[in-house]
Amino acid sequence: DAGITQSPRHKVTETGTPVTLRCHQTENHRYMYWYRQDPGHGLRLIHYSYGVKDTDKGEVSDGYSVSRSKTEDFLLTLESATSSQTSVYFCAISTRTPNSGNTIYFGEGSWLTVV
Amino acid sequence: AQSVTQLGSHVSVSEGALVLLRCNYSSSVPPYLFWYVQYPNQGLQLLLKYTSAATLVKGINGFEAEFKKSETSFHLTKPSAHMSDAAEYFCAVSATQGGSEKLVFGKGTKLTVNP
Numbered sequence: 001d002a003g004i005t006q007s008p009r010h011k012v013t014e015t016g017t018p019v020t021l022r023c024h025q026t027e028n029h030r031y032m033y034w035y036r037q038d039p040g041h042g043l044r045l046i047h048y049s050y051g052v053k054d055t056d057k058g059e060v061s062d063g064y065s066v067s068r069s070k071t072e073d074f075l076l077t078l079e080s081a082t083s084s085q086t087s088v089y090f091c092a093i094s095t096r097t098p099n100s101g102n103t104i105y106f107g108e109g110s111w112l113t114v115v
Numbered sequence: 116a117q118s119v120t121q122l123g124s125h126v127s128v129s130e131g132a133l134v135l136l137r138c139n140y141s142s143s144v145p146p147y148l149f150w151y152v153q154y155p156n157q158g159l160q161l162l163l164k165y166t167s168a169a170t171l172v173k174g175i176n177g178f179e180a181e182f183k184k185s186e187t188s189f190h191l192t193k194p195s196a197h198m199s200d201a202a203e204y205f206c207a208v209s210a211t212q213g214g215s216e217k218l219v220f221g222k223g224t225k226l227t228v229n230p
Contacts, residue, residue, distance in 0.1 A: 033217060040124075042205060042222040043159075058217070090158060094216060102147070102209060102216045106159040 003027045004107035006091050012113045019078040021110050023091030025071075031094035032074040033104065034058075034066065036087040043090065049074055081114045088112075117142045117210040121221035129229050134178075134193040136224050138206035141187065147209035148189045149218065150180055154202045162204070165189060176200070201228045 003026035013019050023032060033048040035058075045058030047066040055066050063085060067075045078085055091107040122137040140146055147166055151159040163174025170182045176199075180191045189206060203225045207218040 031216070040222060042220040043207075043218075044220075045217055048217055092218075096216075103161065103164060104149075104218050105161065106151075108158045 004091055004093055004105065006089075006107040006110045008110060009108065010111045012115060013081050015082060015114055016080050019081050019112065019114075021076045021089055021091075021112070023074045023076070023107060025074075025093050027093070028071055029093040029095060030071075031102070032068065033092040033094070034064075034074070034076045035090045035092060035106075036060065037090060037109075038087050046076065046089075078112075081112075083114050086112060086114045117146065117208045117219050119206050119208050119219055119221040121204075121206050121224050123224055124222065125225050125227065127227040127229060128196045130198055131195050134191070134196045134200065134226065136191040136204050136206075136226065138180075138189045138191065138221060139187050140189060140206070140208045142208055142210075148180075148182065149207040149209070150174065150178070150189075150191050151205045151207065152176075152202050153205065153223075159205065162191070196226075196228045198228050198230065201226055 005024045007022045034046040035043040037043050044060045046064050049055045049068040065077045089110045092104045094102045094104050096102045118141045120139045149164050150162040152162050153159045162178050163172045165172050165182045173179045178193045182189050203223045205223045206221040210219050
């Protein structure tokens with residue numbers, strides 16, 4: 001258990017509405033990530049953060065923004081949700097140990113449906 | 116840029132048979148390689164990780180993977196499949212960009228175990 005909590009776990013929203021997903025961690029890890037998972041695509045990185053107020057884009061960042069105002073929380077916002085953003089969203093954190101690099105652990109996922 | 120190819124989106128085996136899930140990677144630097152398992156409606160769980168300490172890596176639930184640099188492969192095996200192994204399996208490579216580390220995933224292989 002990497003101490004990651006995602007909320008909400010399930011949400012149905014309408015096209016054009018804003019949506020914010022929250023990722024909360026309890027172990028003070030520096031790196032946090034948002035991935036989306038879609039059938040046939042595996043997991044694709046949306047955005048990641050390497051510290052408070054330090055974020056960068058992943059491979060599928062269009063239509064998404066993120067914020068990290070404190071170490072423990074990483075927010076993913078869909079400014080105006082579209083049906084193509086219906087997906088399962090996973091938050092992840094990275095731990096790093098000497099001589100073994102990073103290991104990424106995932107939250108339980110947030111199922112988002114845009115109708 | 117790092118990438119991962121998983122050969123076979125679906126693999127079916129009989130209970131008690133050998134499980135072999137194939138993964139080939141591309142990386143310009145010595146890679147860290149991972150296998151994750153995902154059970155239905157759950158998050159991803161780390162099975163095992165290659166960090167260059169040993170080419171044969173043992174993971175949880177009786178799985179192991181062998182790193183073969185000459186073949187750029189990191190195939191996952193288990194000598195005897197159990198019904199509880201039915202899940203989706205993802206191979207991933209660690210990629211470093213600008214000092215930040217993230218995972219690049221394959222598209223996944225869904226394992227079915229037949230009684």
